[in-house]
Amino acid sequence: MELSYILNELGEDREMYFNSVAPPIIQTSNFSCKTVNALREALLHESEVEFYTRGNNPTTDLLEKKVAALEGAEHALAFGSGIAAVSAAVMSQVNAGDHIVSVAKPYSWTNTLLKKYLPKFGVETTFVDGRDAANFEKAIKPNTRVFYLESPNSFTFELQDIAAVTKIAKAHNIITIIDNSYATPLFQQPIALGVDIVVHAATKYISGHSDTMGGIICSTHARITKIFESEFMTLGGIISPFNSWLLLRGLRTLPIRMERIADTTRKVVDYLTKQPKVQKIFFPFLPTDSQYELARRQMSNNSGQFTIQLQTENLEEIDRFCDNLKHFLMAASWGGHESLIYPTAASYNAGNYKSDLPPNLIRFYIGLEDADYLIKDLDQAFALI
Incomplete structure:
Protein backbone atom coordinates (compact mmCIF):
# COMPACT_ATOMS: atom_id res chain seq x y z
CA MET A 1 0.00 0.00 0.00
CA THR A 253 1.22 15.25 8.63
CA LEU A 254 3.59 12.55 9.94
CA PRO A 255 5.72 12.27 6.75
CA ILE A 256 6.33 15.99 6.32
CA ARG A 257 6.98 16.50 10.05
CA MET A 258 9.47 13.64 10.20
CA GLU A 259 11.39 14.86 7.14
CA ARG A 260 11.61 18.37 8.59
CA ILE A 261 12.68 17.09 12.02
CA ALA A 262 15.28 14.75 10.51
CA ASP A 263 16.82 17.53 8.42
CA THR A 264 16.94 20.06 11.27
CA THR A 265 18.38 17.48 13.65
CA ARG A 266 21.28 16.73 11.31
CA LYS A 267 22.10 20.45 11.09
CA VAL A 268 22.02 20.89 14.87
CA VAL A 269 24.14 17.76 15.45
CA ASP A 270 26.64 18.97 12.85
CA TYR A 271 26.96 22.24 14.78
CA LEU A 272 27.46 20.35 18.04
CA THR A 273 30.27 18.21 16.60
CA LYS A 274 32.28 21.45 16.29
CA GLN A 275 31.42 22.66 19.81
CA PRO A 276 34.45 22.23 22.15
CA LYS A 277 32.25 22.18 25.26
CA VAL A 278 30.59 18.95 24.09
CA GLN A 279 32.50 15.82 25.09
CA LYS A 280 30.35 13.27 23.27
CA ILE A 281 27.22 13.03 21.12
CA PHE A 282 24.96 9.97 21.31
CA PHE A 283 23.35 9.83 17.86
CA PRO A 284 23.42 6.67 15.72
CA PHE A 285 23.38 8.63 12.45
CA LEU A 286 26.64 10.40 13.26
CA PRO A 287 29.24 8.97 10.83
CA THR A 288 31.70 8.53 13.71
CA ASP A 289 29.22 6.45 15.73
CA SER A 290 30.22 2.79 16.06
CA GLN A 291 26.74 1.70 14.92
CA TYR A 292 26.42 4.13 12.01
CA GLU A 293 26.39 1.42 9.33
CA LEU A 294 23.77 -0.59 11.22
CA ALA A 295 21.63 2.54 11.61
CA ARG A 296 21.78 3.17 7.86
CA ARG A 297 20.98 -0.49 7.13
CA GLN A 298 17.87 -0.89 9.26
CA MET A 299 16.54 2.69 9.45
CA SER A 300 15.76 4.86 6.43
CA ASN A 301 16.38 8.13 8.29
CA ASN A 302 17.19 9.65 11.65
CA SER A 303 14.56 11.16 13.89
CA GLY A 304 14.84 14.09 16.27
CA GLN A 305 16.45 12.75 19.44
CA PHE A 306 20.08 12.70 20.53
CA THR A 307 22.03 13.20 23.75
CA ILE A 308 25.12 15.27 24.42
CA GLN A 309 27.66 14.86 27.20
CA LEU A 310 29.07 18.19 28.35
CA GLN A 311 32.79 18.56 29.07
CA THR A 312 31.95 19.79 32.56
CA GLU A 313 30.55 17.74 35.46
CA ASN A 314 30.01 20.86 37.56
CA LEU A 315 26.30 20.86 38.41
CA GLU A 316 26.11 24.64 38.63
CA GLU A 317 27.47 24.96 35.09
CA ILE A 318 25.15 22.23 33.78
CA ASP A 319 22.17 23.93 35.42
CA ARG A 320 23.24 27.33 34.04
CA PHE A 321 23.50 25.98 30.50
CA CYS A 322 20.09 24.32 30.63
CA ASP A 323 18.33 27.16 32.46
CA ASN A 324 19.52 29.72 29.92
CA LEU A 325 18.30 27.96 26.79
CA LYS A 326 15.48 30.20 25.60
CA HIS A 327 14.00 28.16 22.74
CA PHE A 328 14.23 24.64 24.21
CA LEU A 329 11.56 23.73 26.72
CA MET A 330 12.56 21.45 29.59
CA ALA A 331 10.18 18.48 29.61
CA ALA A 332 10.10 14.70 29.82
CA SER A 333 8.15 13.68 26.73
CA TRP A 334 8.88 14.49 23.08
CA GLY A 335 7.55 14.14 19.54
CA GLY A 336 5.68 17.44 19.20
CA HIS A 337 6.33 20.69 17.37
CA GLU A 338 8.48 22.16 20.15
CA SER A 339 12.17 21.45 20.82
CA LEU A 340 13.03 20.08 24.26
CA ILE A 341 15.84 19.13 26.62
CA TYR A 342 15.94 16.69 29.51
CA PRO A 343 19.11 16.77 31.68
CA THR A 344 20.15 13.80 33.82
CA ALA A 345 21.32 16.40 36.35
CA ALA A 346 17.65 16.77 37.32
CA SER A 347 18.00 13.43 39.11
CA TYR A 348 20.52 15.02 41.51
CA ASN A 349 18.86 16.29 44.67
CA ALA A 350 20.20 17.12 48.13
CA GLY A 351 23.40 15.14 47.68
CA ASN A 352 21.70 12.09 46.17
CA TYR A 353 21.99 11.04 42.54
CA LYS A 354 19.29 8.64 41.40
CA SER A 355 20.42 7.58 37.95
CA ASP A 356 22.68 5.05 36.28
CA LEU A 357 23.73 7.72 33.77
CA PRO A 358 26.38 10.44 34.23
CA PRO A 359 25.02 13.79 35.51
CA ASN A 360 26.39 15.74 32.52
CA LEU A 361 24.11 14.17 29.89
CA ILE A 362 21.40 16.25 28.23
CA ARG A 363 18.85 14.61 25.95
CA PHE A 364 17.67 16.83 23.11
CA TYR A 365 14.52 16.58 21.04
CA ILE A 366 14.36 18.71 17.89
CA GLY A 367 10.96 19.99 16.84
CA LEU A 368 9.80 22.07 13.90
CA GLU A 369 11.77 25.27 14.51
CA ASP A 370 14.43 26.52 12.08
CA ALA A 371 17.88 25.05 12.63
CA ASP A 372 19.58 28.48 12.77
CA TYR A 373 17.09 29.63 15.41
CA LEU A 374 18.03 26.70 17.65
CA ILE A 375 21.78 26.94 16.97
CA LYS A 376 21.84 30.63 18.00
CA ASP A 377 20.17 29.65 21.25
CA LEU A 378 22.75 26.93 21.89
CA ASP A 379 25.56 29.38 21.12
CA GLN A 380 24.49 31.86 23.77
CA ALA A 381 23.96 29.14 26.39
CA PHE A 382 27.38 27.55 25.74
CA ALA A 383 28.96 30.97 26.29
CA LEU A 384 27.78 30.82 29.91
CA ILE A 385 29.79 27.68 30.85
Whole structure:
Protein backbone atom coordinates (compact mmCIF):
# COMPACT_ATOMS: atom_id res chain seq x y z
CA MET A 1 0.00 0.00 0.00
CA GLU A 2 1.25 3.48 -0.81
CA LEU A 3 1.88 5.87 2.08
CA SER A 4 -0.44 8.57 0.71
CA TYR A 5 -3.25 6.04 0.36
CA ILE A 6 -2.84 4.82 3.94
CA LEU A 7 -2.83 8.30 5.45
CA ASN A 8 -5.58 9.86 3.35
CA GLU A 9 -7.88 7.12 2.06
CA LEU A 10 -7.57 3.78 3.88
CA GLY A 11 -10.72 3.19 5.93
CA GLU A 12 -12.15 6.62 5.05
CA ASP A 13 -15.79 5.64 4.38
CA ARG A 14 -16.85 9.25 3.90
CA GLU A 15 -20.23 8.42 2.39
CA MET A 16 -21.17 6.88 5.74
CA TYR A 17 -20.68 10.21 7.51
CA PHE A 18 -22.21 12.84 5.23
CA ASN A 19 -19.12 13.06 2.96
CA SER A 20 -17.23 14.87 5.70
CA VAL A 21 -13.53 15.14 4.80
CA ALA A 22 -12.46 14.64 8.43
CA PRO A 23 -13.83 11.53 10.15
CA PRO A 24 -16.31 12.10 12.97
CA ILE A 25 -15.59 11.54 16.64
CA ILE A 26 -18.00 8.78 17.64
CA GLN A 27 -18.23 9.98 21.24
CA THR A 28 -20.32 7.20 22.71
CA SER A 29 -19.77 4.55 25.34
CA ASN A 30 -22.42 2.17 24.03
CA PHE A 31 -23.80 0.74 20.76
CA SER A 32 -27.32 -0.66 20.61
CA CYS A 33 -28.64 -3.87 19.01
CA LYS A 34 -32.03 -4.19 17.35
CA THR A 35 -32.71 -7.83 18.25
CA VAL A 36 -31.70 -10.39 20.84
CA ASN A 37 -29.94 -12.38 18.12
CA ALA A 38 -27.95 -9.29 17.10
CA LEU A 39 -26.94 -8.83 20.75
CA ARG A 40 -26.01 -12.50 20.94
CA GLU A 41 -23.79 -12.18 17.86
CA ALA A 42 -22.14 -9.02 19.23
CA LEU A 43 -21.28 -10.82 22.47
CA LEU A 44 -19.83 -13.76 20.53
CA HIS A 45 -17.68 -11.54 18.30
CA GLU A 46 -16.92 -8.53 20.50
CA SER A 47 -13.35 -8.19 19.19
CA GLU A 48 -14.69 -7.65 15.67
CA VAL A 49 -17.72 -5.36 16.14
CA GLU A 50 -18.71 -2.07 17.76
CA PHE A 51 -20.58 -3.07 20.91
CA TYR A 52 -19.02 -1.11 23.77
CA THR A 53 -16.33 1.58 23.44
CA ARG A 54 -14.22 -0.17 26.07
CA GLY A 55 -13.70 -2.66 23.24
CA ASN A 56 -14.14 -1.13 19.78
CA ASN A 57 -15.08 2.32 18.55
CA PRO A 58 -15.26 3.46 14.88
CA THR A 59 -12.92 6.43 15.39
CA THR A 60 -10.36 4.24 17.13
CA ASP A 61 -10.83 1.46 14.56
CA LEU A 62 -9.77 3.87 11.80
CA LEU A 63 -6.62 4.82 13.72
CA GLU A 64 -5.75 1.16 14.29
CA LYS A 65 -6.27 0.27 10.65
CA LYS A 66 -3.93 3.02 9.45
CA VAL A 67 -1.12 2.35 11.95
CA ALA A 68 -1.26 -1.40 11.25
CA ALA A 69 -0.88 -0.68 7.53
CA LEU A 70 2.04 1.68 8.17
CA GLU A 71 3.82 -1.05 10.17
CA GLY A 72 3.01 -3.77 7.64
CA ALA A 73 1.00 -5.60 10.31
CA GLU A 74 -2.27 -7.48 10.00
CA HIS A 75 -3.95 -5.71 12.90
CA ALA A 76 -3.44 -3.14 15.66
CA LEU A 77 -4.91 -2.21 19.04
CA ALA A 78 -4.88 1.30 20.52
CA PHE A 79 -4.41 2.08 24.23
CA GLY A 80 -4.61 5.15 26.44
CA SER A 81 -0.82 5.49 26.76
CA GLY A 82 2.41 4.04 25.45
CA ILE A 83 3.21 2.18 28.65
CA ALA A 84 -0.30 0.65 28.67
CA ALA A 85 0.50 -0.80 25.23
CA VAL A 86 3.96 -2.00 26.32
CA SER A 87 2.55 -3.61 29.48
CA ALA A 88 -0.26 -5.40 27.64
CA ALA A 89 2.09 -6.64 24.92
CA VAL A 90 4.60 -8.07 27.39
CA MET A 91 2.03 -9.50 29.80
CA SER A 92 0.18 -11.21 26.97
CA GLN A 93 3.21 -13.40 26.26
CA VAL A 94 4.26 -14.54 29.75
CA ASN A 95 2.94 -16.58 32.66
CA ALA A 96 4.20 -17.08 36.19
CA GLY A 97 7.61 -18.73 36.10
CA ASP A 98 8.55 -17.37 32.66
CA HIS A 99 11.68 -15.44 31.72
CA ILE A 100 12.27 -12.34 29.56
CA VAL A 101 15.50 -11.11 27.99
CA SER A 102 15.43 -7.34 27.61
CA VAL A 103 17.76 -4.76 26.19
CA ALA A 104 19.50 -2.87 29.01
CA LYS A 105 18.29 0.63 29.95
CA PRO A 106 14.82 0.55 28.40
CA TYR A 107 12.34 3.40 28.86
CA SER A 108 11.97 4.12 32.60
CA TRP A 109 8.44 2.76 33.07
CA THR A 110 9.20 -0.29 30.92
CA ASN A 111 12.15 -0.80 33.25
CA THR A 112 9.78 -0.57 36.23
CA LEU A 113 7.40 -3.08 34.63
CA LEU A 114 10.20 -5.59 34.08
CA LYS A 115 12.16 -5.04 37.31
CA LYS A 116 9.47 -4.35 39.90
CA TYR A 117 5.99 -5.27 38.69
CA LEU A 118 6.32 -8.58 36.84
CA PRO A 119 8.58 -10.18 39.51
CA LYS A 120 5.59 -9.98 41.87
CA PHE A 121 3.97 -12.59 39.63
CA GLY A 122 7.01 -14.79 39.18
CA VAL A 123 8.29 -13.38 35.87
CA GLU A 124 12.05 -12.77 35.78
CA THR A 125 13.98 -10.49 33.39
CA THR A 126 17.63 -10.56 32.36
CA PHE A 127 18.98 -7.29 30.93
CA VAL A 128 21.69 -7.45 28.26
CA ASP A 129 23.81 -5.10 26.16
CA GLY A 130 21.80 -5.21 22.94
CA ARG A 131 24.62 -3.97 20.73
CA ASP A 132 25.75 -7.58 20.40
CA ALA A 133 22.95 -9.92 19.28
CA ALA A 134 24.86 -12.86 20.79
CA ASN A 135 24.09 -11.47 24.25
CA PHE A 136 20.42 -12.30 23.77
CA GLU A 137 21.27 -15.91 22.90
CA LYS A 138 23.64 -16.24 25.87
CA ALA A 139 20.87 -15.11 28.24
CA ILE A 140 18.30 -17.68 27.06
CA LYS A 141 16.94 -20.06 29.68
CA PRO A 142 14.57 -23.03 29.22
CA ASN A 143 11.70 -20.77 30.35
CA THR A 144 12.55 -17.74 28.17
CA ARG A 145 9.44 -16.56 26.34
CA VAL A 146 10.17 -12.97 25.21
CA PHE A 147 12.99 -10.84 23.79
CA TYR A 148 12.22 -7.18 24.47
CA LEU A 149 13.92 -4.67 22.14
CA GLU A 150 14.06 -0.90 22.00
CA SER A 151 16.05 0.26 19.00
CA PRO A 152 17.35 2.88 19.34
CA ASN A 153 17.57 2.55 23.11
CA SER A 154 16.24 5.29 25.40
CA PHE A 155 18.50 8.24 26.19
CA THR A 156 21.81 6.90 24.84
CA PHE A 157 20.37 5.48 21.60
CA GLU A 158 22.25 2.21 21.18
CA LEU A 159 20.86 -0.02 18.42
CA GLN A 160 20.15 -3.70 18.25
CA ASP A 161 20.65 -5.64 15.03
CA ILE A 162 16.95 -6.44 14.73
CA ALA A 163 17.23 -9.08 12.00
CA ALA A 164 19.99 -10.91 13.90
CA VAL A 165 18.06 -10.91 17.18
CA THR A 166 14.80 -12.09 15.59
CA LYS A 167 16.67 -14.91 13.84
CA ILE A 168 17.91 -16.13 17.23
CA ALA A 169 14.43 -15.77 18.72
CA LYS A 170 12.74 -17.79 15.98
CA ALA A 171 15.30 -20.57 16.36
CA HIS A 172 14.30 -20.86 20.03
CA ASN A 173 10.54 -20.22 19.59
CA ILE A 174 10.77 -16.91 21.48
CA ILE A 175 8.46 -13.95 20.83
CA THR A 176 10.10 -10.61 19.97
CA ILE A 177 8.59 -7.28 21.03
CA ILE A 178 10.05 -3.90 20.02
CA ASP A 179 9.28 -0.32 20.97
CA ASN A 180 9.43 1.54 17.63
CA SER A 181 8.44 4.98 18.96
CA TYR A 182 11.80 6.62 18.16
CA ALA A 183 11.91 5.71 14.49
CA THR A 184 8.18 5.60 13.64
CA PRO A 185 6.87 3.18 10.99
CA LEU A 186 8.18 5.59 8.35
CA PHE A 187 11.86 5.22 9.27
CA GLN A 188 11.98 1.62 10.56
CA GLN A 189 9.95 -1.48 9.71
CA PRO A 190 10.56 -4.05 12.47
CA ILE A 191 7.97 -6.57 11.22
CA ALA A 192 9.80 -6.78 7.88
CA LEU A 193 12.93 -7.57 9.94
CA GLY A 194 11.19 -10.47 11.70
CA VAL A 195 9.73 -8.85 14.84
CA ASP A 196 6.49 -10.38 16.14
CA ILE A 197 4.96 -7.45 18.06
CA VAL A 198 5.59 -3.71 17.58
CA VAL A 199 4.56 -1.14 20.19
CA HIS A 200 4.36 2.65 19.98
CA ALA A 201 3.98 5.51 22.38
CA ALA A 202 1.60 7.30 20.02
CA THR A 203 1.87 10.28 22.37
CA LYS A 204 5.13 11.06 20.57
CA TYR A 205 5.49 11.34 16.79
CA ILE A 206 2.12 9.87 15.79
CA SER A 207 0.41 12.66 17.74
CA GLY A 208 3.00 15.28 16.86
CA HIS A 209 1.16 18.08 18.69
CA SER A 210 1.86 17.42 22.40
CA ASP A 211 -1.85 17.39 23.17
CA THR A 212 -2.86 13.76 23.57
CA MET A 213 -1.71 10.45 25.04
CA GLY A 214 -1.89 7.11 23.28
CA GLY A 215 -0.26 3.74 22.69
CA ILE A 216 -0.56 1.13 19.94
CA ILE A 217 0.30 -2.55 19.52
CA CYS A 218 0.75 -3.98 16.00
CA SER A 219 0.95 -7.69 15.21
CA THR A 220 -0.92 -10.58 13.58
CA HIS A 221 -4.69 -10.72 13.74
CA ALA A 222 -4.48 -13.76 16.04
CA ARG A 223 -2.13 -12.11 18.56
CA ILE A 224 -4.09 -8.85 18.63
CA THR A 225 -7.36 -10.74 19.17
CA LYS A 226 -5.75 -12.66 22.04
CA ILE A 227 -4.58 -9.41 23.66
CA PHE A 228 -8.01 -7.83 23.09
CA GLU A 229 -9.80 -10.71 24.82
CA SER A 230 -7.45 -10.74 27.80
CA GLU A 231 -5.17 -7.84 28.79
CA PHE A 232 -7.08 -5.15 26.88
CA MET A 233 -10.63 -5.91 28.02
CA THR A 234 -9.61 -7.05 31.50
CA LEU A 235 -7.31 -4.16 32.46
CA GLY A 236 -9.21 -1.50 30.51
CA GLY A 237 -6.33 0.67 29.34
CA ILE A 238 -8.46 2.13 26.56
CA ILE A 239 -8.09 5.32 24.56
CA SER A 240 -10.96 7.81 24.23
CA PRO A 241 -12.54 8.42 20.81
CA PHE A 242 -11.45 12.08 20.96
CA ASN A 243 -7.82 11.12 21.58
CA SER A 244 -8.00 8.63 18.70
CA TRP A 245 -9.25 11.45 16.50
CA LEU A 246 -6.33 13.66 17.60
CA LEU A 247 -3.90 10.87 16.70
CA LEU A 248 -5.56 10.49 13.29
CA ARG A 249 -5.03 14.21 12.77
CA GLY A 250 -1.37 13.78 13.67
CA LEU A 251 -0.93 10.92 11.21
CA ARG A 252 -1.95 13.16 8.29
CA THR A 253 1.22 15.25 8.63
CA LEU A 254 3.59 12.55 9.94
CA PRO A 255 5.72 12.27 6.75
CA ILE A 256 6.33 15.99 6.32
CA ARG A 257 6.98 16.50 10.05
CA MET A 258 9.47 13.64 10.20
CA GLU A 259 11.39 14.86 7.14
CA ARG A 260 11.61 18.37 8.59
CA ILE A 261 12.68 17.09 12.02
CA ALA A 262 15.28 14.75 10.51
CA ASP A 263 16.82 17.53 8.42
CA THR A 264 16.94 20.06 11.27
CA THR A 265 18.38 17.48 13.65
CA ARG A 266 21.28 16.73 11.31
CA LYS A 267 22.10 20.45 11.09
CA VAL A 268 22.02 20.89 14.87
CA VAL A 269 24.14 17.76 15.45
CA ASP A 270 26.64 18.97 12.85
CA TYR A 271 26.96 22.24 14.78
CA LEU A 272 27.46 20.35 18.04
CA THR A 273 30.27 18.21 16.60
CA LYS A 274 32.28 21.45 16.29
CA GLN A 275 31.42 22.66 19.81
CA PRO A 276 34.45 22.23 22.15
CA LYS A 277 32.25 22.18 25.26
CA VAL A 278 30.59 18.95 24.09
CA GLN A 279 32.50 15.82 25.09
CA LYS A 280 30.35 13.27 23.27
CA ILE A 281 27.22 13.03 21.12
CA PHE A 282 24.96 9.97 21.31
CA PHE A 283 23.35 9.83 17.86
CA PRO A 284 23.42 6.67 15.72
CA PHE A 285 23.38 8.63 12.45
CA LEU A 286 26.64 10.40 13.26
CA PRO A 287 29.24 8.97 10.83
CA THR A 288 31.70 8.53 13.71
CA ASP A 289 29.22 6.45 15.73
CA SER A 290 30.22 2.79 16.06
CA GLN A 291 26.74 1.70 14.92
CA TYR A 292 26.42 4.13 12.01
CA GLU A 293 26.39 1.42 9.33
CA LEU A 294 23.77 -0.59 11.22
CA ALA A 295 21.63 2.54 11.61
CA ARG A 296 21.78 3.17 7.86
CA ARG A 297 20.98 -0.49 7.13
CA GLN A 298 17.87 -0.89 9.26
CA MET A 299 16.54 2.69 9.45
CA SER A 300 15.76 4.86 6.43
CA ASN A 301 16.38 8.13 8.29
CA ASN A 302 17.19 9.65 11.65
CA SER A 303 14.56 11.16 13.89
CA GLY A 304 14.84 14.09 16.27
CA GLN A 305 16.45 12.75 19.44
CA PHE A 306 20.08 12.70 20.53
CA THR A 307 22.03 13.20 23.75
CA ILE A 308 25.12 15.27 24.42
CA GLN A 309 27.66 14.86 27.20
CA LEU A 310 29.07 18.19 28.35
CA GLN A 311 32.79 18.56 29.07
CA THR A 312 31.95 19.79 32.56
CA GLU A 313 30.55 17.74 35.46
CA ASN A 314 30.01 20.86 37.56
CA LEU A 315 26.30 20.86 38.41
CA GLU A 316 26.11 24.64 38.63
CA GLU A 317 27.47 24.96 35.09
CA ILE A 318 25.15 22.23 33.78
CA ASP A 319 22.17 23.93 35.42
CA ARG A 320 23.24 27.33 34.04
CA PHE A 321 23.50 25.98 30.50
CA CYS A 322 20.09 24.32 30.63
CA ASP A 323 18.33 27.16 32.46
CA ASN A 324 19.52 29.72 29.92
CA LEU A 325 18.30 27.96 26.79
CA LYS A 326 15.48 30.20 25.60
CA HIS A 327 14.00 28.16 22.74
CA PHE A 328 14.23 24.64 24.21
CA LEU A 329 11.56 23.73 26.72
CA MET A 330 12.56 21.45 29.59
CA ALA A 331 10.18 18.48 29.61
CA ALA A 332 10.10 14.70 29.82
CA SER A 333 8.15 13.68 26.73
CA TRP A 334 8.88 14.49 23.08
CA GLY A 335 7.55 14.14 19.54
CA GLY A 336 5.68 17.44 19.20
CA HIS A 337 6.33 20.69 17.37
CA GLU A 338 8.48 22.16 20.15
CA SER A 339 12.17 21.45 20.82
CA LEU A 340 13.03 20.08 24.26
CA ILE A 341 15.84 19.13 26.62
CA TYR A 342 15.94 16.69 29.51
CA PRO A 343 19.11 16.77 31.68
CA THR A 344 20.15 13.80 33.82
CA ALA A 345 21.32 16.40 36.35
CA ALA A 346 17.65 16.77 37.32
CA SER A 347 18.00 13.43 39.11
CA TYR A 348 20.52 15.02 41.51
CA ASN A 349 18.86 16.29 44.67
CA ALA A 350 20.20 17.12 48.13
CA GLY A 351 23.40 15.14 47.68
CA ASN A 352 21.70 12.09 46.17
CA TYR A 353 21.99 11.04 42.54
CA LYS A 354 19.29 8.64 41.40
CA SER A 355 20.42 7.58 37.95
CA ASP A 356 22.68 5.05 36.28
CA LEU A 357 23.73 7.72 33.77
CA PRO A 358 26.38 10.44 34.23
CA PRO A 359 25.02 13.79 35.51
CA ASN A 360 26.39 15.74 32.52
CA LEU A 361 24.11 14.17 29.89
CA ILE A 362 21.40 16.25 28.23
CA ARG A 363 18.85 14.61 25.95
CA PHE A 364 17.67 16.83 23.11
CA TYR A 365 14.52 16.58 21.04
CA ILE A 366 14.36 18.71 17.89
CA GLY A 367 10.96 19.99 16.84
CA LEU A 368 9.80 22.07 13.90
CA GLU A 369 11.77 25.27 14.51
CA ASP A 370 14.43 26.52 12.08
CA ALA A 371 17.88 25.05 12.63
CA ASP A 372 19.58 28.48 12.77
CA TYR A 373 17.09 29.63 15.41
CA LEU A 374 18.03 26.70 17.65
CA ILE A 375 21.78 26.94 16.97
CA LYS A 376 21.84 30.63 18.00
CA ASP A 377 20.17 29.65 21.25
CA LEU A 378 22.75 26.93 21.89
CA ASP A 379 25.56 29.38 21.12
CA GLN A 380 24.49 31.86 23.77
CA ALA A 381 23.96 29.14 26.39
CA PHE A 382 27.38 27.55 25.74
CA ALA A 383 28.96 30.97 26.29
CA LEU A 384 27.78 30.82 29.91
CA ILE A 385 29.79 27.68 30.85
